[in-house]
Amino acid sequence: MGDAKNLDVDKPLWDMNTFLGRFKYYFWMTDPRTVFTSEKDLLKAKQLVLGVRANTITGPVSQQELLHARKLYESAFHPDSGELQNVFGRMSFQVPGGMIITGAMLQFYRTIPAVVFWQWVNQSFNALVNYTNRNANSPTSVKQMGIAYVSATSSALITAIGCKNFWQKRASQIMQRYVPFAAVAAANCVNIPLMRQNEIINGIEVQDENGRVVGRSRLAAIKGISQVITSRIAMCAPGMLTMPIIMEKLEKIPAFKRATATHAPFQTVMVGGFLFFMVPVACALFPQNCSMDTSTIKAWEPELYEEMLRKTEGKVPEKVYFNKGL
Structure with a gap:
């Protein structure tokens, strides 16, 4: 058991920059057994994950308990909206x-x-x-x-x-x-x-x-x-x-x-x-x-690049990132 404040719920479990790391993650996250988890338990897992992230849970939480909650949360809730998926x-x-x-x-x-x-x-x-x-x-x-x-x-x-x-x-x-x-x-x-x-x-x-x-x-x-x-x-x-x-x-x-x-x-x-x-x-x-190079955006979406120049005060990043969906 450990103090919830000392746990990092957003730390990647594997190296997501490699195919092998992503494979291990999705093999873990797409476990078919999670579809039989009740909505009550899914919402409980979400509450634990979000509570640890916001440092609102002060009691002891084990790594195993948090890992299981993350598995349920990431398999059942949308990464953008946080809504429970069908x-x-x-x-x-x-x-x-x-x-x-x-x-x-x-x-x-x-x-x-x-x-x-x-x-x-x-x-x-x-x-x-x-x-x-x-x-x-x-x-x-x-x-x-x-x-x-x-x-x-x-x-x-x-x-x-x-x-x-x-x-x-x-x-x-x-x-x-x-x-x-x-x-x-x-x-x-x-x-x-x-x-x-x-x-x-x-x-x-x-x-x-x-x-x-x-x-x-x-x-x-x-x-x-x-x-x-x-x-x-x-x-x-x-x-x-x-x-x-x-x-x-x-x-x-x-x-x-x-x-x-x-x-x-x-x-x-x-x-x-x-x-x-x-x-x-x-x-x-x-x-x-x-990810995508901003040089590509400059070539194909010049109006967006101009917007980025304004928002970043001329310090446009080399790359931008986005959720591609699944």
Whole structure:
């Protein structure tokens, strides 16, 4: 046990400037078991973390107790707004939620109705995740969310049905199994930018190394969203690209082919195994607190650079920092 005043709740647990450090952090933070924590316990964890940060807790607090509270707080509350996130939109829900939906998409790809239904379910889930993990300093209206949802779902369905119809006539059986991945990749390229379009239109807050806001940058929003798109596709790629090959091989075994009832559960569990490691890997590909050279801003957003000159009295920092979202 130690005095709460002597504990640093904001000290990074790992080196977030390295991929390995970020991987360790996200592996810890996206622990699927945290989704079963009650709201009461989550709020209690938040109270402890914020109390230690503000030095309002004077009693003894153990390092283990504070570490567990940080895990719950950082997995369930938005880093910008501090609001409790919807449980289905949290990154810690990506493994249980993603494995069920992805497993179903990979299994039920043979008919148009099945493709349409599971792509709709997947895009509904993605829209919730994208909204939950947005940059909360750039609010999105209900109308914008609706347009993003309809556009992303439509793009996924068009891609899936188009690939299905095209590959059904011209491609091998194994290539037809890649219809879900093609649709998911295409939809991510539409869903995320549209769901976070307000960030692109109005820019997101950029800060100096001391955390002082020096302006709002559209270029920073584009960079952050591009990295999120790459991460999301990387998150699902290994499972969705590998499982068709595995299933193609296994279905040549008579005993496995006959046991059709086990195919969907098998794919679901296998996808869960991939996601268990790929969720933290994908989140760790790029730093959460992203940076950008102000020389780039000067070249592409001269009006923002002029604003920064005024706010810093001519002492513009070499880099600015911003939350890219997840």
